[in-house]
Amino acid sequence: MGDRLDFLRKALKRLQETDDICVEAVSSVYETEPVGYREQPDFLNLAVRIDTLLSPEILLSELQRIEKDLGRKRTRRFGPRTIDIDILLFENQERSDDRLSIPHPRMKQRAFVLIPLRDVMPDMSEVVPDDAGVRYYCDMDLPSCENDSHSPAKLPPD
Ligand code: ADP
Ligand code: MG
Numbered sequence: 001m002g003d004r005l006d007f008l009r010k011a012l013k014r015l016q017e018t019d020d021i022c023v024e025a026v027s028s029v030y031e032t033e034p035v036g037y038r039e040q041p042d043f044l045n046l047a048v049r050i051d052t053l054l055s056p057e058i059l060l061s062e063l064q065r066i067e068k069d070l071g072r073k074r075t076r077r078f079g080p081r082t083i084d085i086d087i088l089l090f091e092n093q094e095r096s097d098d099r100l101s102i103p104h105p106r107m108k109q110r111a112f113v114l115i116p117l118r119d120v121m122p123d124m125s126e127v128v129p130d131d132a133g134v135r136y137y138c139d140m141d142l143p144s145c146e147n148d149s150h151s152p153a154k155l156p157p158d
Helices: 005-018 057-070 109-122
Strands: 019-025 029-034 042-046 048-050 134-138
Touching: 005 019, 005 042, 005 048, 005 057, 019 109, 029 109, 042 109, 109 134
Parallel strands: none
Antiparallel strands: 019 048, 029 042, 029 134
């Protein structure tokens, strides 16, 4: 699986470098025992909060492109993977179709999702279920947001 933390670092950097995405906050990294298929290393999870002008569909395509570039092979579901990037929430939107469900349908039962999410959304009202098995691992630097194409156009002085 290579260096697990390195995949997260690379994904975060790629996300920050994507046009029209600005990563505003990143949670701590948490280590979690795998659910289901257990013959694999523990997972590392983090959550980010982004500012974006992209639609949820285009955002999903960008996330899937990053997964692909980082060498994700789609093999066994819930099995070993280099990286998995999901959309948890998108403003207050709710939707459920073949390609995209928001909020992420399984997030509410998953402490390994809600615990990092709480780091970047301190006002979060979700109750975090039993957090056994989710261990603080480390903190991650937030790469600075260099592209500012998402920012409102700067007006010339009067
Ligand atoms: P999982 O994340 O469930 O382990 P995958 O990453 O392989 O599995 O995703 C399977 C499909 O889930 C994707 O092709 C995508 O279309 C769909 N999907 C539905 N809702 C979401 C979401 N909120 N975030 C990411 N993918 C989603
Ligand atoms: Mg996924």
